[in-house]
Amino acid sequence: MRRSTVLATAAALSATLALAGCGSSGGDKAARKQAGPAADGQDINVRPLSDLKQGGSLRIGIEQWITQYNINQVDGQQGDAQSIISLVLPDLFTSDAKGAHHLNKDFLTSAKVVSTSPQVVEYELNPKARWSDGKPLSWRDFAAQWKALNGSDPAYEAVDTSGYDQISRVGKGKGEHGVRVTFDKPYADWQRLFDPLYPAAYIDSPKKFNSGWADRTPVSGGAFKLGTYDRTGQTITAVPDPKWWGARPKLDSIVFRVMDTRAKTDAYLNNEIDYTNAILPEDYKRLAKAKNTDIRRGARWDEVHITFNGAHGALKDVRVRNALQAAIDRKGINTSFAKDLGFELRTLDSHFFMPNQEGYRKNSGSYATYDPGKAKKLLDAAGWKGADGATRSRGGQKLVLDYVLDADAVSSAVDQAQIVQQQLGAVGVRVDIKKVPANDFFNKYVNTGNFDLVSFRNVDQVYLSMAYATYRQPRGRNLFQNFGSVGSPKVDELLTKAARTTDRTESVRLYNEADREIWKLGHSFMLYQRPQVYAVRAGLANFGAEGLADRDYLKVGWVK
Known part of the structure; x- marks a missing residue:
């Protein structure tokens, strides 16, 4: 949501x-109200x-x-x-009720900033993670999404290039399931990128991306x-x-x-x-x-x-x-x-x-x-x-x-x-x-x-x-x-x-x-x-007003 x-x-x-x-206006004297929900x-x-x-x-x-x-x-x-x-689709990070972001271990075993000058983020994908066509999630998916969303090719009708336009390179990281993302300028909200992740084979051209x-x-x-x-x-x-x-x-x-x-x-x-x-x-x-x-x-x-x-x-x-x-x-x-x-x-x-x-x-x-x-x-x-x-x-x-x-x-x-x-x-x-x-x-x-x-x-x-x-x-x-x-x-x-x-x-x-x-x-x-x-419905559990989560x-x- x-x-x-x-x-x-x-x-x-x-x-x-x-x-x-x-809502509809009215002349009733307003009752004393409680404070709104906390953050x-x-x-x-x-x-x-x-x-x-x-x-x-x-x-x-x-x-x-x-x-x-x-x-x-x-x-x-x-x-x-x-x-x-x-x-x-893969949701790499999830938010809790306070708006803090956490690794989704179904898709990632780790993700962290390993360098600050330049800023480099290394991801380790869950080896079990697969697309429904059988292909494993890989660095190629990250690279295709970056190419589509970095604003360098206007044929991709990207709604938001922020963050992606600060990345200088996306490549293979450590091991078979690693991804390495290098930024040319620092980006504080790096966790919001590639989330959700789209498969390279289905967005790697403007036609596929747009339609x-x-x-x-x-x-x-x-x-x-x-x-x-x-x-x-x-x-x-x-x-x-x-x-x-x-x-x-x-x-x-x-x-x-x-x-x-x-x-x-x-x-x-x-x-x-x-x-x-x-x-x-x-x-x-x-x-x-x-x-x-x-x-x-x-x-x-x-x-x-x-x-x-x-x-x-x-x-x-x-x-x-x-x-x-x-x-x-x-x-x-x-x-x-x-x-x-x-x-x-x-x-x-x-x-x-x-x-x-x-x-x-x-x-x-x-x-x-x-x-x-x-x-x-x-x-x-x-x-x-x-x-x-x-x-x-x-x-x-x-x-x-x-x-x-x-x-x-x-x-x-x-x-x-x-x-x-x-x-x-x-x-x-x-x-x-x-x-x-x-x-x-x-x-x-x-x-x-x-x-x-x-x-x-x-x-x-x-x-x-x-x-x-x-x-x-x-x-x-x-x-x-x-x-x-x-x-x-x-x-x-x-x-x-x-x-x-x-x-x-x-x-x-x-x-x-x-x-x-x-x-x-x-x-x-x-x-x-x-x-x-x-x-x-009263019998429905773990569902409703999630707030920031x-x-x-x-x-x-x-x-x-």
């Missing part, structure tokens, strides 16, 4: 680059494997049909794709493999791979079923899926009363924001983007969403850290302060004139922006779009809400920069350098993950320095300095940290 390239892309993105927003907060019904029965199925609802299983390619960044691929993983996985290398793809029934089924060399999974199958987000609560109550989000008040009230159901809460790296597109139209002007920042009232949005939550919702003033993380600083300054008067002055200065209550214009052109919204969006996302529409309208900016099909939302709109305003979530940014692709300047048609194309040489320089700094204190300082510049640029408008609140499907199962 983590985003392994940025942000997760989610990677990464979701479960997700997923829509989120505020290492998780709730997964921990049980020893001896308590679990062998067999059974886990049914999971996902946002859309997966069209790209190469998560290092832009269309593979949808979060469900990342969740599924982490199940079937060889479309709609299906040509090969696997994990405890599970994808057994069936039922596009008619909109289900993807993972089953244990009989060639797996590690501990036997408890589950017989994991079924991923595409469904409308708004239908998931009913699907859970009708016993069609085994867990679902319970964060929205209208869902929580129904799910909390369901039989044999746990409400599990955790503190995930999960942020809700609005992206501004600076590539075209009025938003190319930073003054207009700054005006939008001043015109949007975060307090109103966040209060509306959190009205019925049982614990505090944390307003977010950083693009890199969650409020419950070490290193968090409030870097938004005046750029997140609600000030309609300031917004009007900025718009006037940019040449967009208009009387109160009227849409502004310049040179005969109206100031009209589209806010792209998933047609299947939950009520909170619709509420958020409508609140933003109302707030921006108050300063003379007309916002048209443009609903698009769920399966097109990321692939045809977000990923291609086909929007003025859009809201989604970035999740599981467990390595700080994962953010680079989101804030770096695009190169040609490659937006990386900077879908709004807002960036600067200064931000690129700061993020590059931060990624090369192995001193944690100095690295945190550089990321916070970059964050202040990102707020000034009007790249995106952070709203809040979204907590995990899930309804889960990776989900370990080898340990997931049903209590006897």
Whole structure:
């Protein structure tokens, strides 16, 4: 469930680059709330494997049909794709509840920095580790992934080259199963590279990399493999791979079923899926009363924001983007969403850290302060004139922006779009809400920069350098993950320095300095940290709100 390239892309993105927003507003006096979950907060019904029965199925609802299983390619960044691929490909390192990274011994017997000048990392692969085509994992897989992701050949449609572009050589290490990676510049987050690992034979050309993983996985290398793809029934089924060399999974199958987000609560109550989000008040009230159901809460790296597109139209002007920042009232949005939550919702003033993380600083300054008067002055200065209550214009052109919204969006996302529409309208900016099909939302709109305003979530940014692709300047048609194309040489320089700094204190300082510049640029408008609140079948163990930890499907199962 983590985003392994940025942000997760989610990677990464979701479960997700997923829509989120505020709940319905109301006038009830807010009850006193508990503090949010701690940084290492998780709730997964921990049980020893001896308590679990062998067999059974886990049914999971996902946002859309997966069209790209190469998560290092832009269309593979949808979060469900990342969740599924982490199940079937080698995951070299896993994160615990505190966000610390550990060797996955099913794939590696060791991995360590053996030199700092230059930085050299040596990996020792588990001799038992094999791809499903029978070939052993080898240094050639590492070399092919480096070639595809280092940015030297633009024919590879790589979503994020950070880290890989600092490697000077990948070669054979000590012995038959060794890998030696040499960096020309230090890279602090080296553990996030090659994770997951893709097989050389299936990514060693631009054609294979870009389209060889479309709609299906040509090969696997994990405890599970994808057994069936039922596009008619909109289900993807993972089953244990009989060639797996590690501990036997408890589950017989994991079924991923595409469904409308708004239908998931009913699907859970009708016993069609085994867990679902319970964060929205209208869902929580129904799910909390369901039989044999746990409400599990955790503190995930999960942020809700609005992206501004600076590539075209009025938003190319930073003054207009700054005006939008001043015109949007975060307090109103966040209060509306959190009205019925049982614990505090944390307003977010950083693009890199969650409020419950070490290193968090409030870097938004005046750029997140609600000030309609300031917004009007900025718009006037940019040449967009208009009387109160009227849409502004310049040179005969109206100031009209589209806010792209998933047609299947939950009520909170619709509420958020409508609140933003109302707030921006108050300063003379007309916002048209443009609903698009769920399966097109990321692939045809977000990923291609086909929007003025859009809201989604970035999740599981467990390595700080994962953010680079989101804030770096695009190169040609490659937006990386900077879908709004807002960036600067200064931000690129700061993020590059931060990624090369192995001193944690100095690295945190550089990321916070970059964050202040990102707020000034009007790249995106952070709203809040979204907590995990899930309804889960009570008999399901080692599963639920993992927080900063990776989900370990080898340990997931049903209590006897």
